[in-house]
Amino acid sequence: MGKPTLKQILDALKNQVLIGKSYLDLAKGLLQADPVILQTAPTFFGLTMDGSLELAQMAVARLYDRTSGAVTVQKMLRQAALEISSFQRGTKQEVSEAIANSEKVVVELEPVLASIRQRRNEWLAHLDPQTVADPTALAAQAKLTIPDLERAFRETEEMLVKLSCFYDGTVGDLEFIGGDDYETALDWIRLAKCTSIENYEQKFGVGTWTGPRPKDCSRREFDVL
Numbered sequence: 277m278g279k280p281t282l283k284q285i286l287d288a289l290k291n292q293v294l295i296g297k298s299y300l301d302l303a304k305g306l307l308q309a310d311p312v313i314l315q316t317a318p319t320f321f322g323l324t325m326d327g328s329l330e331l332a333q334m335a336v337a338r339l340y341d342r343t344s345g346a347v348t349v350q351k352m353l354r355q356a357a358l359e360i361s362s363f364q365r366g367t368k369q370e371v372s373e374a375i376a377n378s379e380k381v382v383v384e385l386e387p388v389l390a391s392i393r394q395r396r397n398e399w400l401a402h403l404d405p406q407t408v409a410d411p412t413a414l415a416a417q418a419k420l421t422i423p424d425l426e427r428a429f430r431e432t433e434e435m436l437v438k439l440s441c442f443y444d445g446t447v448g449d450l451e452f453i454g455g456d457d458y459e460t461a462l463d464w465i466r467l468a469k470c471t472s473i474e475n476y477e478q479k480f481g482v483g484t485w486t487g488p489r490p491k492d493c494s495r496r497e498f499d500v501l
Contacts, residue, residue, distance in 0.1 A: 296335025303328035
């Protein structure tokens with residue numbers, strides 16, 4: 277079997293960043309959403325948030341996997357160093373500096389990567405007996421925050437985009453067109469919930485609805501439906 281080219285490796289890694297970052301953005305968006313909207317389908321939204329956070333972590337784990345032979349950021353940097361002459365843009369010194377700077381970023385990210393690696397090995401990819409016996413121990417030992425994940429994706433994206441630009445002139449942020457379309461879905465749920473409340477109060481009287489209301493339920497919005 278043939279080995280992947282540097283171009284194929286860069287593209288595969290950028291795709292992992294794109295997917296992982298999108299999962300993280302989705303989770304963040306739902307965490308900030310109106311709780312009343314989320315309560316319309318608590319199981320669905322709860323699983324979506326948790327699953328998105330787990331998939332974001334797994335994307336980072338794949339990017340920096342230590343499995344022998346796996347395509348990773350580290351392997352890409354080693355191959356790039358061997359193929360500096362194949363880069364179409366920038367001088368050899370500029371490419372060498374970009375590779376060296378990227379290697380420093382990987383080292384500086386290690387505390388975050390170590391936490392993700394432990395979470396992957398003891399819960400996300402495998403069920404470690406000790407973690408099953410004491411799930412809280414993993415959270416304490418492998419601390420990880422959303423800003424940590426944001427940093428991992430941001431800094432990885434920056435190095436991949438820069439090296440891709442040097443390699444073949446590819447530029448641009450890694451993002452899906454319509455990556456925030458979940459906001460549209462949430463807004464339609466909000467409008468439907470507000471309409472349902474309005475219809476209830478039209479039938480039984482204003483003020484008879486005693487349950488929670490979504491934010492921004494205004495009659496003007498219903499008039500345009």
